């Protein structure tokens with residue numbers, strides 16, 4: 319059976335097109351791979367090179383069109399040369415100098431829609447068969463501020479100064495909608511975000527627990543066919559089972575996920591996770607009751623945005639609006655530290671963790687988000703490398719990893735990237751901790767061997783997941799490192815045991 323046959327497209331009144339498995343699929347199995355119809359800068363981007371999409375300071379401009387690129391090498395990359403460069407050169411539309419290239423630059427808003435429009439002319443067949451069928455939600459978007467914004471920054475800009483009035487206003491708005499509803503984020507090799515339009519991947523309906531996994535091999539080579547996506551089954555999926563991707567960040571609480579989907583994808587999510595007060599016992603939305611000792615506060619009806627929230631044990635109740643404000647305040651605090659690494663990053667996150675420990679359920683989304691950042695800082699940050707960590711901190715890292723895995727079992731089941739990373743982060747402290755314990759005579763040689771074996775097995779599980787990540791991405795490189803480490807550990811197992819004491 320060819321890969322083409324591993325899923326089929328069906329339609330329903332509620333979701334439109336969606337995909338189902340044509341036969342039983344095994345976790346990790348490739349369902350399909352496809353190149354994007356077009357890719358380019360995200361909306362609200364800072365200034366970036368139109369060839370390789372890395373940030374630029376705008377001092378070097380393309381010798382043909384005078385828009386920012388990094389270098390002469392970048393200006394001849396097909397993704398720029400065969401797209402906007404030709405349009406800007408012939409219409410003499412110049413890039414207007416900006417004060418701070420790191421600020422959001424509205425001049426870039428037109429780039430990716432323009433690349434889609436030009437690709438439509440080059441590949442009419444793919445446009446007709448795959449892209450023109452995509453959902454743009456024009457009627458719903460017309461009443462939103464985004465419509466006026468696009469009219470001014472994209473439609474009038476392309477049809478006016480860029481002399482592209484061969485594209486109708488309606489077509490340009492539709493392309494903008496297609497991108498807003500369907501495009502996926504991808505990372506350049508230097509980890510800068512771009513957006514890609516994948517026709518098959520975009521057919522998958524949303525579910526807050528996805529059963530597929532997609533990995534983008536973005537090489538940053540500027541070819542029109544760069545950014546191949548490979549889509550695999552994350553879990554076993556039975557024949558006829560629907561294929562789901564998740565359009566939101568899976569760690570967000572229900573209220574936040576549903577609001578994001580309502581505002582940006584125009585539907586109300588009613589998936590099993592959203593419908594359940596406890597988020598399938600993960601308690602990612604639950605708060606601790608401040609009135610009684612053992613109650614948790616959960617939404618009375620999670621599918622009603624501003625419903626009442628009640629304690630499971632006492633009479634305490636509060637309004638969804640108040641909960642929304644609490645979540646927004648905590649999210650804001652976490653956002654403030656997002657880019658802080660090292661010692662400071664650890665301290666600040668542990669501070670937020672402690673601050674909300676008595677307010678949020680231990681498994682709450684924001685505690686989970688903090689955990690996932692902390693497991694990557696402990697063991698890597700300066701002064702916190704694995705070899706430097708005392709046993710209590712190694713124990714903390716192990717505990718954080720296991721707590722995270724418990725949540726991932728439910729919300730990111732199967733072979734998800736974050737599970738691979740978490741397993742990788744877990745194997746090191748288990749090994750280091752066991753070694754210390756053995757050296758202090760706290761455990762026997764046999765126990766030490768058992769824990770070493772456990773650590774290697776966890777590392778092998780990480781390899782099994784991360785081997786599917788492209789080496790152009792950090793997770794793919796981590797997968798390679800993990801593979802080399804597991805082979806070495808296996809080979810040198812006896813020596814490690816003998817020399818540990």
Ligand SMILES: C[S@@+](CC[C@H](N)C(=O)[O-])C[C@H]1O[C@@H](n2cnc3c(N)ncnc32)[C@H](O)[C@@H]1O
Pocket residue numbers: 332333334335336451452453455499500520521522523524525583584585586587588
């Ligand atoms: C990326 S598209 C998915 C493909 C789309 N169904 C189509 O026919 O082209 C996203 C849109 O599909 C619909 N959709 C996807 N998942 C849904 C869900 N779980 N519930 C309701 N509508 C959904 C919404 O209209 C959403 O804006």
